[in-house]
Every structure is written in C-alpha cells, then in structure tokens.
Amino acid sequence: MGYEVVVVGVSAGGLQALCTIAGSLTPDFNMAMVIVQHRSKDSYALCDVLQECSAMPMHEIIDKEPISPGQIYLAPPDYHVLVERGYFSLSVDDPIRHSRPSIDLMFETAADAYGREVIGVVLTGANHDGARGLRQIVDRGGAAIVQDPATAEVAVMPRAAYAMVPEANVVPVEEIAPLLLALQRAGSPRTETR
Amino acid sequence: MAEMVLPNTPAKYSKDLERVEIELLLEGIFRHYGFDFRSYAYASLKRRLWKRIEAEGLDTISGLQQKVLHDPPTMERLLMDLSVSVTSMFRDPNFYKAFRVQVVPLLRTYPFIRIWHAGCSTGEEVYSMAILLEEEGLLDRARIYATDINEAVLRTAKTGIFPLEKMQEYTQNYLKAGGVRSFSEYYTAAYEGALFSPTLTENVVFAQHNLVTDRSFSEFNVILCRNVMIYFDRPLQNRVHQLFYESLPMYGILAVGSKESLRFSDVETCYEELNAKEKIYRKVM
Known part of the structure; x- marks a missing residue:
C-alpha cells in the first residue's frame, strides 16, 4: 500500500508555486492531487491559468465526484472541500478562520479518510491555515512537506506549518514535485515495516 | 453569524x-x-x-x-x-442572471407558475427569487413553496428580517445578478435588521418538508434545490432526485448548486442542460 492522495494548501503568492509543482509532475505521477488555493469567491480563472503550466488533467471539484489517480483537483471558490474515502463532498458551511475553502478542513478530512496514504503539502501564504491539518495528517501516519519559508513568496503559512510539524520535509518549491514522485515510488514507510 | x-x-x-x-x-x-x-x-x-x-x-x-x-x-x-445551512441573497449572481435570461421567458408562457424551493433554510434565496420575479412582472401569478426540514429556520425566513450588515454584500450580488432597481427599495431598516417588504412573500408558502422521508406534495414548473444535497451521500441524492423527477412535468425546470451535477446521479439522462455552468436542467423524458 502506497500513497494515494496528495493534498496541497496554498494562499498568497501561490500561482507561481503551483505552476512549478504541477508543471514538473511527470506522466508516471499516479496519485490524486487536491489543491486548496485561497482566492476571492468570483475568481474563476485559476484552473485555466494553471492548466497552461501543466499537461496533467485538472479541473474544479464537483460534489460527490470520485477521486481518481493521476488527476489534479482544485477546490472551487466559496466552497469547503471534504475528502471522503473515494470521493469528494462540498459544503457551504461558514468560513473557518476566515477561509472558505479551508485548508485545515480539507487536510483533516483527507487524514480521516486516507490515513497514512496521504501526503500533505503547505506552500506560500500569509495566514496560518493548513498547520493544524498538516499536524493531523502526520499524526495519522501520513507524510508532510513544507515549502522552505526562505524561498516562499510569503513565508507566514509555511513557517506556521513547520512550527506545528517540525518533522516535515522542508524543501524549495522546485524540489517538491521530485520529492512527491520519490515518495510515490518508496511508498508509505510505515507500511513496509508491517 | x-x-x-x-x-x-x-x-x-x-x-x-x-x-x-x-x-x-x-x-x-x-x-x-x-x-x-x-x-x-x-x-x-x-x-x-x-x-x-x-x-x-x-x-x-x-x-x-x-x-x-x-x-x-x-x-x-x-x-x-x-x-441549518448557510446561505445568502443572490448567492452565485450568475445563476440568477441565467435564470432571468433563460428560464423567465419560458415561465412567461404559463398562466400560473408553481415553484418549489426545497431546503430554503433561512429564506435568503427565496426573497432573491421573489425579487427577480417581481422585476420580471411574474410575481403575482407565481406561487413559491419554500420548504425546509427545520421549523426554526422557517420562522426566521417568515419574518423577512436579515442582518443589516449583510446588505452591502447583497446589494453587490443583486447588481451582479442583473437587478434593475435600487436594492434598498426592497427593505427598510427595522428591528436592528433589514426588514424586507411583505409584498414579496404574499405568494410564498413556508412549510416544513423533509426531503429524506416525505413524499412529493404537488407538481411544479420549477424546483430549486441549491447546495442542499451536497450534505447527502450519493444514494440519498438519488432518492431525492427521484422525488424531484416525480414532482416535475415534462419540460419542468430543475436547478441545483453550481458545483453539483446530475452527472453522478441516476436521473442524468432524464434531463437536458439548459445552462451547463449554472446547473439549470430541463426534464425531457
């Protein structure tokens, strides 16, 4: 059993980072990648812009959509994304710490549904969303990656995540895609010891 | 909140x-x-x-x-x-704009219009639809059945009082949705809130109805159920879709939330897309 789902949380300054990562994924990437990018509720263009950086199939999540490998899923603006085993649910509950979609909520539900098969990634941003969720991913046996704050456009969010998850892999953004592929090949370490 | x-x-x-x-x-x-x-x-x-x-x-x-x-x-x-689910007036303004352009002309051809707003929560979207129909000159021949499982939220909906501090956001939504008047015409500041004109709800029936356990109670020209079924699992969504299907005549309109889709449901082939982006469907079989 290896990793199934990569969950990515990103806020201010995220477009460049996302383009770098999505653009460096090779066709053998066969996990599902789920991205929560904080944005205004009428910003619809993100998916189109991001698609220009990457050959990976990507689109915005529809409620109850199945989770398939090798796909990139974007949280739609103004909805929370909840990860269930095998599919997504959306919600319009109140924002959590001013954010809808909330990175923490998406991460926590992914940790609940996929346990040690999750890799959580926190990128550039100007708030603390994602730190608690990343902690839960690691507590349930998943892996954590944090963009090196020194190389992030806005260091607040990766710094908060690193403070909460000191065991995270801290790497510059251009090393994240290669690291994901390496983790995919290696599989979840706790499963090997079984 | x-x-x-x-x-x-x-x-x-x-x-x-x-x-x-x-x-x-x-x-x-x-x-x-x-x-x-x-x-x-x-x-x-x-x-x-x-x-x-x-x-x-x-x-x-x-x-x-x-x-x-x-x-x-x-x-x-x-x-x-x-x-309780969270909602706001003219949530997704583009939906209301599409409704105005694509659904209203169909409704004009009916002498009497029956609309079911299923899962209306505190009523913000019911008032939005009433305002839209009023501006299109259709409100007096329309009847809106606004239902929810929760009687407490229906009581709030009936008062027509919404938080004053939301009016700025709602005004922007209203304008983006193609509103043709001044939004402030529809309410007066009262009871530490914005009190909406009672004429908007003269033809609205607020009633308790449970989508999970209750049956269809009539036939409607339009069913609105936006961002309600996202809280249901897929088998339950299919059961509710069956209920809606039975409550619509041929060419009846079904509108769901803009991030919901019939694509993952059993009734997909029973409808055609009137507006794919805003998830407005028409029953065709």
Whole structure:
C-alpha cells in the first residue's frame, strides 16, 4: 500500500508555486492531487491559468465526484472541500478562520479518510491555515512537506506549518514535485515495516 | 453569524468505534424522533456531531446518544446543528442572471407558475427569487413553496428580517445578478435588521418538508434545490432526485448548486442542460 492522495494548501503568492509543482509532475505521477488555493469567491480563472503550466488533467471539484489517480483537483471558490474515502463532498458551511475553502478542513478530512496514504503539502501564504491539518495528517501516519519559508513568496503559512510539524520535509518549491514522485515510488514507510 | 469551527474526532478515539457509535446514534434518532440523518455525508455530519458533543460537555458519541434520546431539548439543539445551512441573497449572481435570461421567458408562457424551493433554510434565496420575479412582472401569478426540514429556520425566513450588515454584500450580488432597481427599495431598516417588504412573500408558502422521508406534495414548473444535497451521500441524492423527477412535468425546470451535477446521479439522462455552468436542467423524458 502506497500513497494515494496528495493534498496541497496554498494562499498568497501561490500561482507561481503551483505552476512549478504541477508543471514538473511527470506522466508516471499516479496519485490524486487536491489543491486548496485561497482566492476571492468570483475568481474563476485559476484552473485555466494553471492548466497552461501543466499537461496533467485538472479541473474544479464537483460534489460527490470520485477521486481518481493521476488527476489534479482544485477546490472551487466559496466552497469547503471534504475528502471522503473515494470521493469528494462540498459544503457551504461558514468560513473557518476566515477561509472558505479551508485548508485545515480539507487536510483533516483527507487524514480521516486516507490515513497514512496521504501526503500533505503547505506552500506560500500569509495566514496560518493548513498547520493544524498538516499536524493531523502526520499524526495519522501520513507524510508532510513544507515549502522552505526562505524561498516562499510569503513565508507566514509555511513557517506556521513547520512550527506545528517540525518533522516535515522542508524543501524549495522546485524540489517538491521530485520529492512527491520519490515518495510515490518508496511508498508509505510505515507500511513496509508491517 | 459566529464563525463555526467544527471540531474533528479526538486524537485517541478509535475510527472504527466512532463509526459504530455514529450509526447507532443515527438509528436511534430515526426510530425515536423520525429524523433520518443516516444517509448524510459522513465527514461533515461527524464534525457537527462532535460540535454538539463539546457544547453539551460530553466526551463520547454514546454519551450524546444517551442524552439525545432521553432529553428532547438536546435533540432540538442537535437538529439545529445538523440541518441549518448557510446561505445568502443572490448567492452565485450568475445563476440568477441565467435564470432571468433563460428560464423567465419560458415561465412567461404559463398562466400560473408553481415553484418549489426545497431546503430554503433561512429564506435568503427565496426573497432573491421573489425579487427577480417581481422585476420580471411574474410575481403575482407565481406561487413559491419554500420548504425546509427545520421549523426554526422557517420562522426566521417568515419574518423577512436579515442582518443589516449583510446588505452591502447583497446589494453587490443583486447588481451582479442583473437587478434593475435600487436594492434598498426592497427593505427598510427595522428591528436592528433589514426588514424586507411583505409584498414579496404574499405568494410564498413556508412549510416544513423533509426531503429524506416525505413524499412529493404537488407538481411544479420549477424546483430549486441549491447546495442542499451536497450534505447527502450519493444514494440519498438519488432518492431525492427521484422525488424531484416525480414532482416535475415534462419540460419542468430543475436547478441545483453550481458545483453539483446530475452527472453522478441516476436521473442524468432524464434531463437536458439548459445552462451547463449554472446547473439549470430541463426534464425531457
């Protein structure tokens, strides 16, 4: 059993980072990648812009959509994304710490549904969303990656995540895609010891 | 409204036991009170349960079950947690714009228009639709049946009073939605809120209806059910879609939330897309 789902949380300054990562994924990437990018509720263009950086199939999540490998899923603006085993649910509950979609909520539900098969990634941003969720991913046996704050456009969010998850892999953004592929090949370490 | 941070399962809690306890709780609530939450989407349901457990000063789901079954006021509080959904006026302005352009011309051809707003919550979107129909000159020959499982939110909806501090946001939504007047014409500042004109709801019937357990109660030209079924699992969504299908005549209109789709449902082939982006469908078989 290896990793199934990569969950990515990103806020201010995220477009460049996302383009770098999505653009460096090779066709053998066969996990599902789920991205929560904080944005205004009428910003619809993100998916189109991001698609220009990457050959990976990507689109915005529809409620109850199945989770398939090798796909990139974007949280739609103004909805929370909840990860269930095998599919997504959306919600319009109140924002959590001013954010809808909330990175923490998406991460926590992914940790609940996929346990040690999750890799959580926190990128550039100007708030603390994602730190608690990343902690839960690691507590349930998943892996954590944090963009090196020194190389992030806005260091607040990766710094908060690193403070909460000191065991995270801290790497510059251009090393994240290669690291994901390496983790995919290696599989979840706790499963090997079984 | 206060920010709702829904708690997750306590770290030491067994996931498997948690699911057993939740299933027992929901079964008990259904058999004792008749409310059926057994097919609600698990991740958000679970968080709402833990929020209630914390608020009651309890620490297990079984503890909540004990309290809910023996103390009806606790059930009422839990019902609020499980059934209240957040909404706003002219939420998704582009939907209302599309409705104006694509659905209103169809409605003009009917002498009388029946609309079912299923899961209307506190009513913001009912008032939005009433304003739209008023501006199109259709409100006096329309009847809107606005239903929700929760009687408390229906009472709020009936008052027509909404938070004054939301009016700036709603005005912007209204304009983006193609509103043709000044939004402030529709309300007066009163009771520390914005009181909407009672003429908007003269033809609105607010009534309790449970999409999970109740049957269809009439036939409608339009059914609106936006961002309600996202809290249901897929089998329940299919059952509710069957209910809507039976409640629409041929060429009846069904509108769901802009991030919902018939694509993952059993009734996909029974409808054609009138507006694919805004999820407005028309029954064709």
